[in-house]
Amino acid sequence: MGKPTIRVGGVHVSGPLAPWVAGFRSWLEEAGYTLTSSVNQMRLLAHVSRWLDAGHFGVAELTEGRVNEFLAARRAAGYRRRVSRRSLAPLLGFLAAHGALPDAAPLTVEVSPTAALVDSFHRYLLTERGLESSTACAYTGRAARFLASCAANGDVSKVTSKDITQAVLKESATVSVGSVQYFVAALRSFLRFCHIEGLVASDLSAAALTMTGRRRSSLPQGLTHGDADALLRSCDRRRALGRRDYAVVMTLLRLGLRASEVAGLMLDDIKWNAGEIVVRGKGRREDRLPLPVDVGEAIAGYLQRGRPKTAKREVFLTTTAPASGLGRRGVSSTVRRACVRAGLAPVGSHRLRHTLACDMVSVGVPLPEISQVLRHRSLSSTAIYARVDLIQLRSLAQPWPEVRADD
Numbered sequence: 024m025g026k027p028t029i030r031v032g033g034v035h036v037s038g039p040l041a042p043w044v045a046g047f048r049s050w051l052e053e054a055g056y057t058l059t060s061s062v063n064q065m066r067l068l069a070h071v072s073r074w075l076d077a078g079h080f081g082v083a084e085l086t087e088g089r090v091n092e093f094l095a096a097r098r099a100a101g102y103r104r105r106v107s108r109r110s111l112a113p114l115l116g117f118l119a120a121h122g123a124l125p126d127a128a129p130l131t132v133e134v135s136p137t138a139a140l141v142d143s144f145h146r147y148l149l150t151e152r153g154l155e156s157s158t159a160c161a162y163t164g165r166a167a168r169f170l171a172s173c174a175a176n177g178d179v180s181k182v183t184s185k186d187i188t189q190a191v192l193k194e195s196a197t198v199s200v201g202s203v204q205y206f207v208a209a210l211r212s213f214l215r216f217c218h219i220e221g222l223v224a225s226d227l228s229a230a231a232l233t234m235t236g237r238r239r240s241s242l243p244q245g246l247t248h249g250d251a252d253a254l255l256r257s258c259d260r261r262r263a264l265g266r267r268d269y270a271v272v273m274t275l276l277r278l279g280l281r282a283s284e285v286a287g288l289m290l291d292d293i294k295w296n297a298g299e300i301v302v303r304g305k306g307r308r309e310d311r312l313p314l315p316v317d318v319g320e321a322i323a324g325y326l327q328r329g330r331p332k333t334a335k336r337e338v339f340l341t342t343t344a345p346a347s348g349l350g351r352r353g354v355s356s357t358v359r360r361a362c363v364r365a366g367l368a369p370v371g372s373h374r375l376r377h378t379l380a381c382d383m384v385s386v387g388v389p390l391p392e393i394s395q396v397l398r399h400r401s402l403s404s405t406a407i408y409a410r411v412d413l414i415q416l417r418s419l420a421q422p423w424p425e426v427r428a429d430d
Contacts (some may be wrong), residue, residue: 036063038076043118044068047401050117055331055346067105068114070097082123090115113345136177140222141167148218155283157351165209168194179222184230187214195234203234245378250367253274255363264342266329270321271339271349271357275372277318278302279379279397282354282372288338293322304398380405 036044047068051061061089074093075085090111098106105111118124170177172193173186187210188217195203207361211228218226246254254272259265273287284302293314300314322338331340337348349357359369376397383393394405 034062034069036065036069036072038072039080039082040068040072040075043082043121043123047114047117050345051113053333054113054344055333055340056113056344060344063105064113065351067110071111071114082118083125085115085118085124128145137167137170137175138177139179140170140179143220144213144216147219148212155305157283161205162209162212165206166213168206169210169213172298179217180224181225182223184227187227187230188232191231191234198233207231207233244374245381246370246374250365251375251378253363253365253367254358257361260324263329265324266293266321266325267342267349268357268361270318270325271354272361272375273318273321275354275358275375276378277315278312279376281305281376282349285339285354285372286349286351289336290326290338291336293319293338295319302398305400308398316422 024391044065048061048065052396054365069355071093072095075082090108094106094108094111115124125423143167144158146396148154148162149156152159154162169190170179173179173182173190185229190210191203191207194206198206210231214223214231215226216226217223218228220428238419255269255276258269258272260269261413270283274280274284274288275282278300281304284304286299287303292303294300294311295314299311304310318366326338330338331342331344331346333340333346335346335348339349339354340346341353356370357373358372362369380393380397383396390405391402393400397405399405
């Protein structure tokens with residue numbers, strides 16, 4: 024006997040939700056749901072529709088209380104799966120997006136002056152400064168921490184240089200030197216914003232003095248060729264997840280992109296005919312890079328046999344429905360999982376960027392060209408890789424002065 028087939032179209036739906044069947048089925052497919060998950064969702068829709076019909080309810084009467092009544096009735100009927108509100112989230116989200124559900128009563132949320140100021144600072148960082156969302160969130164978090172200790176009511180007009188100094192000293196008592204320096208950078212940006220907005224009489228950003236400290240200056244570390252190959256081999260390209268992880272790791276290794284840049288790749292950014300890829304980096308900078316053959320093959324393999332069928336434009340998507348962009352954290356997690364599978368110590372995605380730079384140094388690529396590949400704004404950012412070539416550095420070292428016994 025052959026294996027029984029599962030068909031989404033085989034689910035019969037009667038009742039008030041019947042007109043929404045075709046639309047919901049298409050929505051599930053576009054959201055990246057598997058065939059089995061789609062069938063289960065369609066069966067749940069059919070049950071909701073029968074229950075509404077039995078109670079002489081319309082779709083517009085599917086309120087919060089009515090949803091709870093349905094779930095209670097479903098559990099009472101002996102169902103053990105899909106008996107929580109979370110299981111109804113896809114259906115309710117679809118109906119709400121198409122205006123089929125009653126509008127919820129508007130919530131009146133009182134926004135505090137502090138929260139309003141922080142939100143305004145966040146918009147400034149995104150629109151005026153062009154910072155990445157992750158950096159803007161990090162800055163606003165530190166600004167909120169400063170306000171909590173110095174201007175809890177959101178009124179920064181009375182903030183003094185002394186308040187700023189005390190805030191920096193308080194921060195330095197609990198975190199590392201690097202974290203304090205980041206706090207100072209965020210605080211200076213916030214104080215400049217306050218001056219631009221006319222919230223303070225003068226620019227107090229200079230009062231946030233940076234903290235210096237001796238930190239071990241370690242050499243940039245890349246992966247060995249063997250470890251890099253092990254990362255790629257750990258991705259099972261017989262499965263959709265493995266094909267995606269392989270393409271992500273290959274892109275990081277060969278192009279030296281940042282995690283946020285990989286997460287931000289869109290389908291339209293890959294110029295297949297020209298053999299180029301558009302990368303959106305820091306400060307809204309866009310660069311066109313050559314698309315190496317192995318990277319192109321890895322991405323094409325994922326797009327053809329691994330990527331969910333969806334209207335989403337991000338190249339790399341999550342494997343669980345509803346499909347969404349992988350995100351910066353998702354890219355970093357992909358690298359760490361590959362390390363675990365390969366039996367290596369987990370590293371971040373930035374280590375793969377270092378790997379490309381170190382490989383170029385080892386074959387004698389000049390620093391200006393490395394800076395172009397990594398898309399550094401300043402050559403000083405690339406200068407750290409000059410220390411990687413220890414053989415060349417030893418040739419610059421002066422001989423140790425000899426001391427004679429009669430001296």
